[in-house]
């Protein structure tokens with residue numbers, strides 16, 4: 004009793020909080036609610052609203068309810084108002100998903116051995132290597148992509164190197180999906196390495212030895228012990244790479260030459276030269292929904308794994 | 313037919329940086345043997361065991377497994393299994409899956425694996441937990457699953473690295489019997505690592521005592537205890553008293569010495585003892601006191617006394633030398649020696665031993 008009195012006395016100012024703790028607690032969270040509301044939710048709501056509005060005569064949009072933006076993803080309105088199926092945007096969407104998935108896969112394949120290598124180093128070397136992995140983030144993305152344009156471009160180091168092995172002179176490796184993929188993998192791989200490294204480092208080394216001891220070769224050990232135990236890190240890494248890769252704009256435009264459009268640049272175009280805000284917003288909303296579905300599926304799987312363990 | 317060796321360690325040395333962990337270690341382990349590597353922490357036991365498993369390679373020397381050089385054979389191709397000190401059970405697999413893991417990698421067919429897994433889990437009394445995950449088990453249960461998992465593939469040699477050290481005292485005692493009977497039933501060669509001398513004496517057919525990266529002595533438990541070849545072994549295995557003595561004559565594993573108490577006696581000695589200064593070792597229980605005295609006889613003052621029921625330990629002072637003696641309380645009058653009194657101390661000649669200093 005005296006204990007309580009003492010506490011109340013010492014922090015008299017906080018005593019209303021004890022009677023009605025909920026109100027004050029929520030008030031304390033206000034800044035974060037405001038940030039979430041204005042910076043995250045509001046833009047999404049605006050984009051969603053624009054996606055169901057009418058296209059303005061001179062660009063922009065007029066408020067209203069109109070699903071043309073969505074129907075345009077699959078159908079083209081003919082001269083007499085008839086709807087023709089046009090796969091061109093669908094192809095762009097699928098290409099984007101395939102490219103993002105390939106980026107994720109390549110990042111994973113490269114990140115696992117890299118993380119494994121880093122995890123085996125002494126702790127000071129580890130810190131240095133992790134720092135080096137994050138180093139590219141210190142420079143603007145656009146500069147780094149330009150660097151790749153130089154590396155792969157005509158008379159760049161890589162084509163020159165290939166000439167030694169009989170490639171035709173004046174070769175350029177730029178402006179194709181391969182170049183886009185290379186730059187995307189390069190851009191996003193740190194996002195894969197960091198979580199994968201974190202989970203490999205946590206892995207108990209004697210489990211790997213136990214797997215070898217029980218006649219498991221490298222492949223068996225990787226598949227049945229290392230991968231299942233590092234799955235949480237791999238899933239995080241995959242999400243961190245796949246989601247931004249879906250919306251990538253710079254790499255497809257600069258590296259792919261913009262010939263083959265990707266979803267990111269398609270959306271950008273609708274707000275710029277295309278002057279079709281509702282259509283651009285509709286694609287953006289679709290992308291968002293797709294990402295959310297993927298994330299929910301992954302989260303459910305992770306939860307089920309957790310429950311099973 | 314000559315007995316084949318299960319493992320041969322031939323002149324193995326290993327350095328970690330400038331630190332010499334093993335110095336030209338050699339010994340043979342026989343088939344069906346319970347072989348123990350005993351030594352203080354840091355003497356190289358784990359390193360040696362890991363070499364047998366294939367996780368370390370010797371800098372020089374070689375290892376043979378059933379007459380085959382194994383230094384260049386990777387761990388997953390050696391018919392050797394390990395019971396890890398931390399058990400190293402796969403946390404994402406059930407007990408069943410853990411035990412089946414090695415068998416699957418060996419390419420056994422499904423029915424045979426199922427039967428073997430059931431048999432092994434039953435053998436270690438864990439069959440009712442087959443579907444559980446390791447996290448749901450106690451330490452002792454994990455230990456038994458680790459054993460089942462390592463024994464299931466019928467390895468040529470089973471390696472155990474201080475498997476009992478993480479268990480509490482009572483469980484440790486029970487697991488000693490369990491391990492010993494598993495070894496007898498399966499006939500598999502066990503190579504057991506421990507720093508606990510009592511464990512080693514209790515369970516082993518033969519013991520290799522390791523100290524500072526070298527083999528100090530190899531022998532049966534009673535050879536190690538009764539006939540230690542040097543101070544290190546006498547000191548590390550069991551308790552003992554050391555006295556400085558002068559060797560007057562040495563030959564044929566016997567030495568004539570003058571004891572600090574004046575007598576000249578002839579007692580057993582290893583071959584490396586020669587004339588000059590040496591150490592006499594005599595274990596506390598070999599010293600008899602008061603009415604039990606026989607053999608060599610001297611007097612000492614009783615400094616401390618520890619009454620332990622079945623035994624009493626005495627700390628004595630014989631002319632400035634501290635001596636430890638223990639006396640079995642064979643009758644109710646056993647405990648009549650009092651602190652501060654003078655007592656007769658004696659020992660029979662062949663229960664003492666002379667060691668090179």
Ligand SMILES: Nc1ncnc2c1ncn2[C@@H]1O[C@H](COP(=O)(O)OP(=O)(O)O)[C@@H](O)[C@H]1O
Pocket residue numbers: 328333351352353354355356357358359360
């Ligand atoms: N990988 C290693 N790197 C450096 N030193 C090591 C390594 N492994 C073991 N050592 C050292 O070698 C010595 C023997 O180790 P170990 O075989 O584990 O001893 P034990 O099992 O007898 O306690 C120890 O001093 C240990 O510090």
Ligand SMILES: [Mg+2]
Pocket residue numbers: 357358359
């Ligand atoms: Mg050890």
